[in-house]
Amino acid sequence: MTRRLLTSFVLAAVTAGTLAACGSNSSAGDDPADAASAQKGSIDVENCADPDAATRKITGTLKVGWSAATSGPLADAVGNVIEGMEARFAVENAAGGVGGVKLAVVVKDDAFNPERARTNVGELIEKEKVDVLDTFGSGQLDAMSDAQNDACVPLLFGQASVPAYRDATKFPWTTEYLPSADVEMKAVVEGLKKKYPQGAKVALAANQTESGQGYANGFKNAIEGTNFTIAKEAPLTDPNTAASALKASGAPILVDAGVTTDCLALTQAIGRVGWKPETVIQPSNCADGATLYAPAGAAADGQQIMRWLKDPADAAFADDPAVKDYLQKVAANGADSPTNTYTLNGWAIADLMIDVFKSAAKAKDGLSRLSIMEAARTQDYQPPMFIDGIKFTMTQEKSLGIQAFQPFTWHADQKRFLASGDVLNAA
Known part of the structure; x- marks a missing residue:
């Protein structure tokens, strides 16, 4: 069964013509030469529900539409991600935007429910007239990706890690921000080999959502x-x-193949049963020390994580110019928790988007959904808040993204993570 048959909700609207106009933030140019020119590029728009919408120049305001859990147990983390993105966009807008185009964020709550995310993507495209999409969660990405690819609306840097969406030949309009679960776990196992050269038995705790199963697999x-x-x-x-x-x-x-809400809960649980494994590996999505490790006290001591972002709360980065600049600007532009890792994630995602938008604006036909996606497919960039030696790299065929990590270990007595090894390139 094709994606087109699976996405009747959006495509019915497309058939009715509701996607024919990209929205008030786009120009009215309908030159068929635009579509013909686009088809000569690396991404074919011929099968888009509305090829003209994919190639139409974006002017005025570029809207990024988020479907994310702004209610429920993940609401705090998601709220910080959105705040970080909005703060980075505010900095860019104050500097004139992207070639004069201002950046805005539109958020719809999906309560971490994939079915609500599926509905949200239709509304974001049809009613809100967004130019770019994003989401939080692998299940949400799975629910959205068919409709989003059929509509040819870029979904950039989704907060997910499902390997299937790395295949640009099948999902040309989708990219993920979080490292592939396969790549991250490869780096984890390489680290374990150094500590246990003869191998060892592993206890695996697995969340049953698509995100958790991705880590487990x-x-x-x-x-x-x-x-x-x-x-x-x-x-x-x-x-x-x-x-x-x-x-x-x-x-x-102990390996935690979980989502954000699992990390503290599992640590507290092993503390209650009096279990202290020699080695505890947490997923990279559980990166905030203040909220996910410090509350567990001694039970969290020694837990390990793979990271790619500079920690603005870590004294080791106190003199880093990029960290200083980030802390000053993110606080000045409305973020309540500048040192929160999720705020930093939102800032970094926005920084990656802005790099794509600027590259896309230099395209022959200017800033459009198509030029944005083509720029995203060839991105090779190290955001200032990435740890030195770690880049975000893409190719036309494969959404590689983050391929390197630095291992960090939580020290309960100091209430901080400390680097416990050099940058590991899992590629």
Whole structure:
């Protein structure tokens, strides 16, 4: 079954012509030469629901539409991401925008429900007339991607890590910000090999959402051909039950294949059952020390994570020029929690978008959905807030994104992460 058959909600509107006009932020130029010219590029617009909308020049305001959980347990994290993005856009707008085009964020709540995200994408495209989309969560990305690709609206730097969407030949209008679960877990296993050269048993805690299963499968793929074995896998539906079951496995290593809300909950659960594994690996999406590690006290001590962003709360980066600049500007532009890792994520995503938009604006036919997507497909950029030596790299065929990490370890007594190794290139 094709994507077009799966996305009747959006396509019905397309058939009715509601996508024919890209919105008040786009020019009215309907020159068919634009579409013909675009088809000569790396991304074919011939099968777009509305090829003219894909190639029409964007003027006035460029809208980025988010479907994200602004209610429920993830609301705080999502709110900080949006604040960080809005602050970075405010800085760019104050400097004149992208070739005079101002940047705006439009947010619709999906309560971390994929079905609501599916509805949101239709409304963002049809009613809000957004030029670019973004989302938070692998399930949300899965629900949105068919309609979004059929409509040829770029979805840039989605907060997801599903390997399937790295294939640009199948999802040419979609990119992800979070590193591929396969790539991240490959780096994790390389680190484990150094500590356990003979291999070891692993206890795997897995969230049952698509995001969690992506991490779990990524870890299983990464240990193939090694001496690491999974002694016990338990779902994170109830962290306390999972902790008890995993403790009984006797495994020295605990890997959390979870989402943001799991990291603190699982740490507190293993503390309650009196289990202190030799090594605990948390996913990179659980990066904020103040909210996800410090509240667990000694139970979180020694937990490890792979990172790519400079931590603005870490004294090790206190004299970094990029960190100083970030802290001054993000606070001056409305962000309530400048040192929060999710605020920083939003800022970094916006920085990546702005780099794409500026490149797209230099295209022969100017800033459009098509030129934005083509610029995103060839991006090779190191944002100032990325750790030195870590870049965001794309190709026409593969959405590579983040391919390198630096391992960090949480020190409960100091309430901070400290680097525990050099940058690892998982490519």
